[in-house]
Amino acid sequence: MKVGIFASGSGSNALNIIQHAKKTNTFEVACILTNNPKAGVIQHATNEEIPFFLFSKTDFTSPLIILEYLQKQKVDVVILAGFLWLIPTYLVQAFPNRILNIHPALLPKHGGKGMYGHFVHEAVVRDQDTESGITIHLVNEHYDDGAIIFQKSESIFGMNANEVELVVRRLEIEHYPQVISNFIQTLQK
Ligand code: GAR
Numbered sequence: 001m002k003v004g005i006f007a008s009g010s011g012s013n014a015l016n017i018i019q020h021a022k023k024t025n026t027f028e029v030a031c032i033l034t035n036n037p038k039a040g041v042i043q044h045a046t047n048e049e050i051p052f053f054l055f056s057k058t059d060f061t062s063p064l065i066i067l068e069y070l071q072k073q074k075v076d077v078v079i080l081a082g083f084l085w086l087i088p089t090y091l092v093q094a095f096p097n098r099i100l101n102i103h104p105a106l107l108p109k110h111g112g113k114g115m116y117g118h119f120v121h122e123a124v125v126r127d128q129d130t131e132s133g134i135t136i137h138l139v140n141e142h143y144d145d146g147a148i149i150f151q152k153s154e155s156i157f158g159m160n161a162n163e164v165e166l167v168v169r170r171l172e173i174e175h176y177p178q179v180i181s182n183f184i185q186t187l188q189k
Helices: 012-024 040-047 057-061 063-072 089-094 117-126 161-188
Strands: 002-006 028-034 052-054 077-080 099-103 131-138 148-155
Touching: 002 012, 012 028, 012 040, 012 161, 028 040, 028 063, 040 052, 057 063, 063 089, 077 161, 099 161, 117 161, 131 161, 148 161
Parallel strands: 002 028, 002 077, 028 052, 077 099
Antiparallel strands: 099 131, 131 148
């Protein structure tokens, strides 16, 4: 099966997923999509010889452009890896239960609009949580709200936000690609 990855940050998760796909042959990364011309993921896509598509907010709100591209690349499953815009209804409907997101905390806590990256880890520390981790979930029309398919937590007792981020990023790298492989396997049954 083919996946399309939406990413707008440094792209460490996207690169890790690309490398896992190449190594295991359990799925193929058909393309990368980003709204950020400065995203590190563009360099990763270029280095890995994966086509990428840079789009604007207007492109994103008009179904034809994004869907046409995903169809052209024959994408079966959409993966969000550090993508921050709300997924519009047309995309959720075109890929029902086939869009996955990773969130850098234990949902349902610390999710929602504006909760991304460092803001999440700061909220975790502010709330004096003793554990944090990752949540991988299906995507619906609301931020961080779809069915959870995987969570992994660790003690973060006494850590500051930077230290929590390191723990969470390690968990992301360890688990996201394998969870994607497993998810795709269940679709193929
Ligand atoms: C990751 O930590 C991901 O969980 C987070 O953005 C980072 C992207 O890093 N996503 C969110 O906060 C979504 N709400 P990357 O660009 O290095 O993969």
